[in-house]
Amino acid sequence: MSSNSQYGTYTAPPAYGGYNAPPADLHSAETLAYGQVYVDTYRPAYEEGAYDAGGWSAPEEGVLAPVARAGAGRRGARRRKSRYAGSADGSVRRLLPQALVVAFLAGGTTAFVAKDKAIELSIDGKPRTLHTFADDVGELLAEEGVRVGAHDVVAPAPGAELSSGDEIEVRYGRPVRLTLDGERHEVWTTARTVEEALRQWGVRAEGAYISVARSLKIGRAGLALNVRTERSVTVMADGRARTVRTNAATVRQAVEEAGITLRGEDTTAVPLDSFPRDGQTVTVLRITGTQEVREEEIPFDVRRTEDPSLFRGTEVVERAGHPGLRRITYSLRTVNGVRQKPRRIRTELVREPRTQVVRVGTKPMPTSVRGADHLNWQALATCESGGRADAVDPSGTYGGLYQFDTGTWRSLGGSGRPQDAPASEQTLRAKKLYVQRGASPWPHCGARLQG
Known part of the structure:
Protein backbone atom coordinates (compact mmCIF):
# COMPACT_ATOMS: atom_id res chain seq x y z
CA MET A 1 0.00 0.00 0.00
CA SER A 2 1.35 3.49 -0.80
CA SER A 3 0.26 7.11 -0.56
CA ASN A 4 1.61 10.35 -2.00
CA SER A 5 2.77 13.29 0.11
CA GLN A 6 5.08 16.25 -0.20
CA TYR A 7 7.87 13.95 0.91
CA GLY A 8 7.48 11.46 -1.93
CA THR A 9 5.63 8.17 -2.09
CA TYR A 10 5.15 6.38 1.22
CA THR A 11 5.32 2.56 1.09
CA ALA A 12 4.14 0.56 4.07
CA PRO A 13 6.82 -1.65 5.71
CA PRO A 14 6.77 -5.40 4.94
CA ALA A 15 4.22 -7.50 6.77
CA TYR A 16 5.46 -9.09 9.96
CA GLY A 17 4.65 -12.81 9.82
CA GLY A 18 1.78 -12.32 7.41
CA TYR A 19 0.06 -9.33 9.09
CA ASN A 20 -0.01 -6.09 7.11
CA ALA A 21 0.39 -3.04 9.36
CA PRO A 22 -1.55 0.05 8.21
CA PRO A 23 0.56 2.96 6.90
CA ALA A 24 1.47 5.64 9.38
CA ASP A 25 -0.78 8.73 9.46
CA LEU A 26 0.89 11.85 10.85
CA HIS A 27 -2.40 13.66 11.46
CA SER A 28 -5.15 11.22 12.47
CA ALA A 29 -3.40 9.03 15.04
CA GLU A 30 -4.83 9.15 18.54
CA THR A 31 -2.54 11.24 20.74
CA LEU A 32 -1.60 10.58 24.36
CA ALA A 33 -0.04 13.14 26.64
CA TYR A 34 3.59 13.52 25.67
CA GLY A 35 6.11 12.60 28.35
CA GLN A 36 3.99 9.76 29.84
CA VAL A 37 6.09 6.80 30.90
CA TYR A 38 4.87 3.59 29.31
CA VAL A 39 5.25 0.46 31.42
CA ASP A 40 6.54 -2.55 29.51
CA THR A 41 3.52 -4.85 29.21
CA TYR A 42 5.68 -7.83 28.32
CA ARG A 43 6.21 -10.22 31.24
CA PRO A 44 7.11 -13.80 30.29
CA ALA A 45 5.10 -16.52 31.99
CA TYR A 46 8.23 -18.21 33.31
CA GLU A 47 8.90 -15.23 35.56
CA GLU A 48 5.80 -16.14 37.59
CA GLY A 49 7.27 -19.42 39.00
CA ALA A 50 10.45 -21.51 39.33
CA TYR A 51 11.57 -24.49 37.29
CA ASP A 52 13.11 -27.66 38.76
CA ALA A 53 14.00 -31.10 37.47
CA GLY A 54 10.42 -32.24 37.85
CA GLY A 55 8.84 -29.42 35.79
CA TRP A 56 7.22 -26.04 36.59
CA SER A 57 6.33 -25.31 40.19
CA ALA A 58 3.30 -23.18 41.05
CA PRO A 59 4.03 -19.54 41.90
CA GLU A 60 1.55 -19.63 44.74
CA GLU A 61 0.21 -22.27 47.02
CA GLY A 62 -2.95 -23.90 45.73
CA VAL A 63 -2.10 -23.48 42.03
CA LEU A 64 -1.77 -26.72 40.09
CA ALA A 65 1.62 -27.58 38.54
CA PRO A 66 1.76 -28.28 34.78
CA VAL A 67 0.83 -31.78 33.56
CA ALA A 68 4.52 -32.45 32.82
CA ARG A 69 5.00 -33.32 36.52
CA ALA A 70 2.85 -36.42 35.98
CA GLY A 71 5.85 -38.18 34.43
CA ALA A 72 7.85 -37.70 37.59
CA GLY A 73 4.99 -39.29 39.55
CA ARG A 74 5.05 -42.36 37.33
CA ARG A 75 8.79 -42.85 37.70
CA GLY A 76 8.45 -42.63 41.47
CA ALA A 77 5.69 -45.27 41.37
CA ARG A 78 7.85 -47.72 39.40
CA ARG A 79 10.64 -47.50 42.00
CA ARG A 80 8.37 -48.92 44.71
CA LYS A 81 8.80 -52.60 45.75
CA SER A 82 5.83 -55.02 45.73
CA ARG A 83 4.20 -56.01 49.00
CA TYR A 84 3.19 -59.42 47.44
CA ALA A 85 6.52 -60.87 46.20
CA GLY A 86 6.43 -64.65 45.67
CA SER A 87 2.64 -64.83 45.25
CA ALA A 88 1.33 -65.49 41.74
CA ASP A 89 -2.18 -64.42 42.57
CA GLY A 90 -0.84 -61.36 44.25
CA SER A 91 1.28 -60.63 41.18
CA VAL A 92 -1.73 -60.85 38.89
CA ARG A 93 -3.78 -58.73 41.20
CA ARG A 94 -0.95 -56.17 41.36
CA LEU A 95 -0.05 -56.13 37.64
CA LEU A 96 -3.58 -55.74 36.28
CA PRO A 97 -4.26 -52.23 37.59
CA GLN A 98 -0.71 -51.17 36.79
CA ALA A 99 -1.16 -52.23 33.19
CA LEU A 100 -4.35 -50.20 33.00
CA VAL A 101 -2.61 -47.13 34.43
CA VAL A 102 0.34 -47.49 32.05
CA ALA A 103 -1.99 -47.77 29.07
CA PHE A 104 -3.90 -44.66 30.20
CA LEU A 105 -0.74 -42.65 30.73
CA ALA A 106 0.69 -43.68 27.38
CA GLY A 107 -2.39 -42.38 25.55
CA GLY A 108 -2.34 -39.11 27.55
CA THR A 109 1.31 -38.54 26.76
CA THR A 110 0.66 -38.94 23.03
CA ALA A 111 -2.11 -36.33 23.23
CA PHE A 112 0.11 -34.09 25.32
CA VAL A 113 2.91 -34.22 22.73
CA ALA A 114 0.52 -33.62 19.84
CA LYS A 115 -0.85 -30.33 21.31
CA ASP A 116 2.53 -28.91 22.29
CA LYS A 117 3.80 -26.28 19.81
CA ALA A 118 7.25 -24.70 19.48
CA ILE A 119 6.76 -20.96 18.80
CA GLU A 120 9.27 -18.14 18.30
CA LEU A 121 7.96 -14.98 19.97
CA SER A 122 9.73 -11.65 19.29
CA ILE A 123 8.92 -8.71 21.58
CA ASP A 124 10.27 -5.43 20.19
CA GLY A 125 13.08 -7.24 18.37
CA LYS A 126 13.99 -9.62 21.22
CA PRO A 127 13.17 -13.17 20.08
CA ARG A 128 12.85 -16.31 22.21
CA THR A 129 11.52 -19.82 21.59
CA LEU A 130 8.80 -21.26 23.83
CA HIS A 131 6.38 -24.20 23.96
CA THR A 132 2.65 -23.64 24.31
CA PHE A 133 -0.72 -25.35 24.10
CA ALA A 134 -2.43 -22.12 22.96
CA ASP A 135 -4.69 -22.40 19.89
CA ASP A 136 -4.24 -18.86 18.53
CA VAL A 137 -1.97 -15.82 18.80
CA GLY A 138 -4.22 -13.95 21.21
CA GLU A 139 -4.36 -16.91 23.61
CA LEU A 140 -0.56 -17.20 23.52
CA LEU A 141 -0.10 -13.51 24.29
CA ALA A 142 -2.54 -13.75 27.20
CA GLU A 143 -0.74 -16.86 28.44
CA GLU A 144 2.58 -14.99 28.31
CA GLY A 145 1.17 -11.85 29.93
CA VAL A 146 1.81 -9.69 26.85
CA ARG A 147 -0.68 -6.81 26.68
CA VAL A 148 -1.05 -4.75 23.50
CA GLY A 149 -2.80 -1.44 22.83
CA ALA A 150 -4.28 0.50 19.93
CA HIS A 151 -0.88 1.72 18.71
CA ASP A 152 0.89 -1.65 18.97
CA VAL A 153 1.34 -4.11 16.07
CA VAL A 154 0.97 -7.92 16.32
CA ALA A 155 1.82 -10.15 13.38
CA PRO A 156 0.12 -12.47 12.66
CA ALA A 157 -3.10 -10.95 13.96
CA PRO A 158 -4.28 -12.00 17.45
CA GLY A 159 -7.03 -14.23 16.00
CA ALA A 160 -4.65 -16.26 13.78
CA GLU A 161 -4.33 -20.00 14.58
CA LEU A 162 -1.02 -21.32 15.82
CA SER A 163 1.07 -24.13 14.41
CA SER A 164 4.36 -25.45 15.63
CA GLY A 165 7.22 -23.45 14.09
CA ASP A 166 5.25 -20.19 13.74
CA GLU A 167 6.97 -16.84 14.32
CA ILE A 168 5.08 -14.08 16.13
CA GLU A 169 6.25 -10.48 16.33
CA VAL A 170 4.99 -7.80 18.69
CA ARG A 171 5.98 -4.17 18.16
CA TYR A 172 4.99 -1.58 20.74
CA GLY A 173 3.89 1.91 19.66
CA ARG A 174 6.00 4.89 20.71
CA PRO A 175 4.72 8.50 20.90
CA VAL A 176 6.77 11.08 19.02
CA ARG A 177 6.40 14.86 19.09
CA LEU A 178 7.46 15.54 15.51
CA THR A 179 8.18 19.05 14.25
CA LEU A 180 8.43 18.62 10.49
CA ASP A 181 9.39 21.68 8.43
CA GLY A 182 8.05 24.02 11.09
CA GLU A 183 4.76 22.18 11.71
CA ARG A 184 4.20 20.20 14.89
CA HIS A 185 2.54 16.76 14.93
CA GLU A 186 1.83 14.25 17.71
CA VAL A 187 2.36 10.82 16.08
CA TRP A 188 2.94 7.17 16.96
CA THR A 189 5.43 4.75 15.49
CA THR A 190 6.43 1.12 15.98
CA ALA A 191 9.93 1.88 14.68
CA ARG A 192 12.74 1.28 17.16
CA THR A 193 15.15 3.89 15.73
CA VAL A 194 14.80 7.41 14.34
CA GLU A 195 15.99 6.32 10.89
CA GLU A 196 13.40 3.54 10.74
CA ALA A 197 10.65 5.96 11.86
CA LEU A 198 11.54 8.45 9.11
CA ARG A 199 11.26 5.69 6.51
CA GLN A 200 7.93 4.63 7.99
CA TRP A 201 6.57 8.19 7.67
CA GLY A 202 7.97 8.67 4.16
CA VAL A 203 10.11 11.64 5.22
CA ARG A 204 13.01 12.40 2.87
CA ALA A 205 16.07 12.35 5.13
CA GLU A 206 18.77 13.05 2.53
CA GLY A 207 20.20 16.50 3.18
CA ALA A 208 17.78 17.07 6.05
CA TYR A 209 18.51 18.53 9.46
CA ILE A 210 17.61 16.04 12.19
CA SER A 211 17.79 17.14 15.82
CA VAL A 212 19.08 13.75 17.04
CA ALA A 213 21.23 11.00 15.60
CA ARG A 214 19.43 8.81 13.06
CA SER A 215 20.66 5.70 14.86
CA LEU A 216 19.14 6.83 18.17
CA LYS A 217 16.81 4.20 19.63
CA ILE A 218 13.28 5.33 20.43
CA GLY A 219 12.28 4.25 23.92
CA ARG A 220 8.80 3.30 25.02
CA ALA A 221 8.37 6.81 26.49
CA GLY A 222 8.93 8.33 23.01
CA LEU A 223 10.91 11.44 22.17
CA ALA A 224 10.76 14.93 20.64
CA LEU A 225 12.10 15.10 17.08
CA ASN A 226 12.74 18.16 14.90
CA VAL A 227 13.26 17.54 11.16
CA ARG A 228 13.86 20.13 8.46
CA THR A 229 13.98 18.61 4.99
CA GLU A 230 16.17 20.01 2.24
CA ARG A 231 14.36 22.61 0.15
CA SER A 232 15.04 24.75 -2.92
CA VAL A 233 14.88 28.50 -2.20
CA THR A 234 15.55 31.36 -4.66
CA VAL A 235 16.86 34.68 -3.30
CA MET A 236 16.46 37.82 -5.45
CA ALA A 237 18.97 40.54 -4.50
CA ASP A 238 20.75 43.37 -6.33
CA GLY A 239 19.22 42.37 -9.66
CA ARG A 240 20.39 38.74 -9.45
CA ALA A 241 18.70 35.44 -8.58
CA ARG A 242 20.51 32.85 -6.46
CA THR A 243 19.00 29.38 -5.86
CA VAL A 244 20.24 27.29 -2.94
CA ARG A 245 19.44 23.87 -1.50
CA THR A 246 18.97 24.40 2.21
CA ASN A 247 17.50 22.99 5.38
CA ALA A 248 17.53 26.42 7.06
CA ALA A 249 15.04 27.14 9.84
CA THR A 250 14.48 30.81 8.89
CA VAL A 251 14.48 33.02 5.80
CA ARG A 252 17.42 34.95 7.31
CA GLN A 253 19.53 31.76 7.38
CA ALA A 254 18.59 30.93 3.77
CA VAL A 255 19.60 34.44 2.64
CA GLU A 256 22.96 34.07 4.41
CA GLU A 257 23.53 30.65 2.79
CA ALA A 258 22.94 32.33 -0.59
CA GLY A 259 25.92 34.59 0.18
CA ILE A 260 23.88 37.77 0.63
CA THR A 261 24.62 40.23 3.45
CA LEU A 262 21.91 42.43 4.93
CA ARG A 263 23.11 45.85 6.08
CA GLY A 264 21.49 48.67 8.03
CA GLU A 265 17.73 48.68 7.41
CA ASP A 266 17.87 45.99 4.69
CA THR A 267 15.17 43.34 4.99
CA THR A 268 13.14 40.90 2.86
CA ALA A 269 9.65 40.98 1.38
CA VAL A 270 8.67 38.16 3.79
CA PRO A 271 9.46 38.17 7.53
CA LEU A 272 13.09 37.23 8.19
CA ASP A 273 12.11 34.81 10.97
CA SER A 274 9.52 32.95 8.86
CA PHE A 275 10.08 29.37 7.64
CA PRO A 276 11.39 29.11 4.04
CA ARG A 277 9.18 26.81 1.93
CA ASP A 278 10.28 24.61 -0.94
CA GLY A 279 10.23 26.57 -4.22
CA GLN A 280 9.82 29.92 -2.46
CA THR A 281 11.32 33.12 -3.92
CA VAL A 282 12.61 35.62 -1.35
CA THR A 283 13.16 39.23 -2.46
CA VAL A 284 15.79 41.27 -0.63
CA LEU A 285 14.89 44.95 -0.05
CA ARG A 286 17.86 47.32 0.03
CA ILE A 287 16.75 50.26 2.17
CA THR A 288 18.39 53.63 2.72
CA GLY A 289 16.74 56.18 4.97
CA THR A 290 17.02 59.80 6.08
CA GLN A 291 14.92 62.15 8.21
CA GLU A 292 13.36 65.49 7.35
CA VAL A 293 11.96 68.08 9.80
CA ARG A 294 9.10 70.34 8.73
CA GLU A 295 7.29 73.14 10.60
CA GLU A 296 3.55 73.58 10.18
CA GLU A 297 1.20 76.33 11.40
CA ILE A 298 -1.70 75.47 13.68
CA PRO A 299 -4.77 77.65 12.86
CA PHE A 300 -6.21 79.72 15.73
CA ASP A 301 -9.84 79.74 16.82
CA VAL A 302 -12.12 82.85 16.83
CA ARG A 303 -14.40 83.58 19.75
CA ARG A 304 -17.19 86.17 19.23
CA THR A 305 -18.99 88.00 22.02
CA GLU A 306 -21.97 90.37 21.75
CA ASP A 307 -21.40 94.05 22.56
CA PRO A 308 -24.50 96.32 22.96
CA SER A 309 -22.35 99.46 22.71
CA LEU A 310 -21.53 98.76 19.09
CA PHE A 311 -23.96 99.28 16.26
CA ARG A 312 -25.42 96.15 14.76
CA GLY A 313 -23.21 94.79 11.99
CA THR A 314 -20.02 96.13 13.60
CA GLU A 315 -17.28 93.68 14.67
CA VAL A 316 -14.24 94.80 16.65
CA VAL A 317 -11.21 92.56 17.21
CA GLU A 318 -10.54 92.85 20.91
CA ARG A 319 -7.61 90.43 20.91
CA ALA A 320 -5.85 89.34 17.77
CA GLY A 321 -5.29 85.65 17.30
CA HIS A 322 -1.96 84.03 16.51
CA PRO A 323 -1.40 80.67 14.82
CA GLY A 324 0.50 77.99 16.68
CA LEU A 325 3.49 76.05 15.41
CA ARG A 326 4.29 72.33 15.33
CA ARG A 327 7.50 70.60 14.26
CA ILE A 328 7.08 67.25 12.45
CA THR A 329 9.83 64.76 11.71
CA TYR A 330 9.36 62.53 8.65
CA SER A 331 11.21 59.37 7.67
CA LEU A 332 12.29 59.34 4.02
CA ARG A 333 13.09 55.86 2.71
CA THR A 334 14.37 54.54 -0.57
CA VAL A 335 13.68 50.86 -1.32
CA ASN A 336 15.72 49.30 -4.12
CA GLY A 337 16.26 52.80 -5.53
CA VAL A 338 12.59 53.85 -5.40
CA ARG A 339 11.66 56.73 -3.04
CA GLN A 340 8.77 55.89 -0.75
CA LYS A 341 6.04 58.14 0.61
CA PRO A 342 7.30 60.12 3.66
CA ARG A 343 6.24 58.57 6.94
CA ARG A 344 5.57 60.71 10.02
CA ILE A 345 7.58 59.40 12.97
CA ARG A 346 7.51 62.26 15.51
CA THR A 347 5.49 65.45 16.26
CA GLU A 348 6.59 68.26 18.60
CA LEU A 349 4.48 71.27 19.66
CA VAL A 350 6.57 74.46 19.42
CA ARG A 351 3.89 77.12 20.15
CA GLU A 352 0.25 76.94 21.18
CA PRO A 353 -2.21 78.91 18.99
CA ARG A 354 -3.89 81.99 20.59
CA THR A 355 -7.62 82.44 20.20
CA GLN A 356 -8.84 85.67 18.57
CA VAL A 357 -11.58 87.54 20.48
CA VAL A 358 -14.10 89.61 18.48
CA ARG A 359 -16.84 91.91 19.82
CA VAL A 360 -20.02 91.92 17.75
CA GLY A 361 -22.32 94.99 17.92
CA THR A 362 -25.99 94.59 18.74
CA LYS A 363 -27.02 98.33 19.03
CA PRO A 364 -29.60 99.40 16.44
Missing part, protein backbone atom coordinates in the same frame (compact mmCIF):
# COMPACT_ATOMS: atom_id res chain seq x y z
CA MET A 365 -28.25 101.85 13.82
CA PRO A 366 -29.92 105.37 13.74
CA THR A 367 -31.57 106.23 10.47
CA SER A 368 -30.67 109.97 10.19
CA VAL A 369 -28.57 112.92 11.38
CA ARG A 370 -30.30 116.27 11.39
CA GLY A 371 -28.75 118.74 8.97
CA ALA A 372 -26.89 116.08 6.89
CA ASP A 373 -29.53 113.69 5.55
CA HIS A 374 -30.23 115.74 2.42
CA LEU A 375 -26.65 115.60 1.09
CA ASN A 376 -25.37 113.30 -1.70
CA TRP A 377 -23.29 110.88 0.38
CA GLN A 378 -23.11 108.32 -2.39
CA ALA A 379 -21.35 110.83 -4.66
CA LEU A 380 -18.86 111.63 -1.90
CA ALA A 381 -18.11 107.91 -1.28
CA THR A 382 -17.61 107.33 -4.99
CA CYS A 383 -15.11 110.15 -5.17
CA GLU A 384 -13.19 109.20 -2.00
CA SER A 385 -13.01 105.37 -2.25
CA GLY A 386 -14.70 104.31 -5.44
CA GLY A 387 -17.68 103.25 -3.33
CA ARG A 388 -15.76 100.45 -1.53
CA ALA A 389 -16.43 100.17 2.22
CA ASP A 390 -13.13 98.29 2.85
CA ALA A 391 -10.92 100.62 0.81
CA VAL A 392 -7.55 101.68 2.32
CA ASP A 393 -5.25 104.36 0.88
CA PRO A 394 -1.66 103.39 -0.18
CA SER A 395 -0.18 104.84 3.02
CA GLY A 396 -2.53 102.79 5.21
CA THR A 397 -3.64 105.91 7.10
CA TYR A 398 -7.16 106.32 5.76
CA GLY A 399 -9.84 103.72 5.25
CA GLY A 400 -13.49 103.11 4.45
CA LEU A 401 -16.04 104.79 2.17
CA TYR A 402 -15.11 108.27 3.33
CA GLN A 403 -11.41 107.66 4.09
CA PHE A 404 -11.43 108.23 7.83
CA ASP A 405 -8.19 108.24 9.81
CA THR A 406 -8.29 106.13 12.99
CA GLY A 407 -8.27 109.11 15.37
CA THR A 408 -11.20 110.85 13.69
CA TRP A 409 -13.14 107.61 13.49
CA ARG A 410 -12.84 106.93 17.21
CA SER A 411 -13.67 110.56 18.12
CA LEU A 412 -16.98 110.00 16.37
CA GLY A 413 -17.70 106.92 18.52
CA GLY A 414 -16.35 104.28 16.18
CA SER A 415 -14.40 101.19 17.33
CA GLY A 416 -11.63 99.37 15.59
CA ARG A 417 -10.83 100.43 12.05
CA PRO A 418 -13.29 102.35 9.85
CA GLN A 419 -12.85 100.01 6.89
CA ASP A 420 -14.03 97.09 9.09
CA ALA A 421 -17.34 98.76 9.96
CA PRO A 422 -20.49 98.29 7.88
CA ALA A 423 -21.24 100.92 5.17
CA SER A 424 -24.29 102.22 7.05
CA GLU A 425 -22.19 102.95 10.17
CA GLN A 426 -19.52 104.69 8.08
CA THR A 427 -22.18 106.93 6.50
CA LEU A 428 -23.65 107.73 9.94
CA ARG A 429 -20.20 108.74 11.27
CA ALA A 430 -19.54 110.83 8.14
CA LYS A 431 -22.82 112.75 8.67
CA LYS A 432 -21.81 113.48 12.29
CA LEU A 433 -18.43 114.73 11.08
CA TYR A 434 -20.16 116.99 8.51
CA VAL A 435 -22.38 118.51 11.23
CA GLN A 436 -19.23 119.24 13.26
CA ARG A 437 -16.86 120.47 10.54
CA GLY A 438 -18.76 120.78 7.27
CA ALA A 439 -17.13 119.57 4.06
CA SER A 440 -13.59 120.51 5.15
CA PRO A 441 -12.51 116.90 5.97
CA TRP A 442 -12.92 116.19 2.23
CA PRO A 443 -11.09 119.05 0.51
CA HIS A 444 -11.08 117.50 -2.95
CA CYS A 445 -14.40 115.61 -2.96
CA GLY A 446 -16.52 117.61 -0.46
CA ALA A 447 -18.20 119.62 -3.27
CA ARG A 448 -19.87 116.41 -4.45
CA LEU A 449 -22.15 116.54 -1.43
CA GLN A 450 -24.10 119.33 -3.07
CA GLY A 451 -24.34 117.59 -6.42
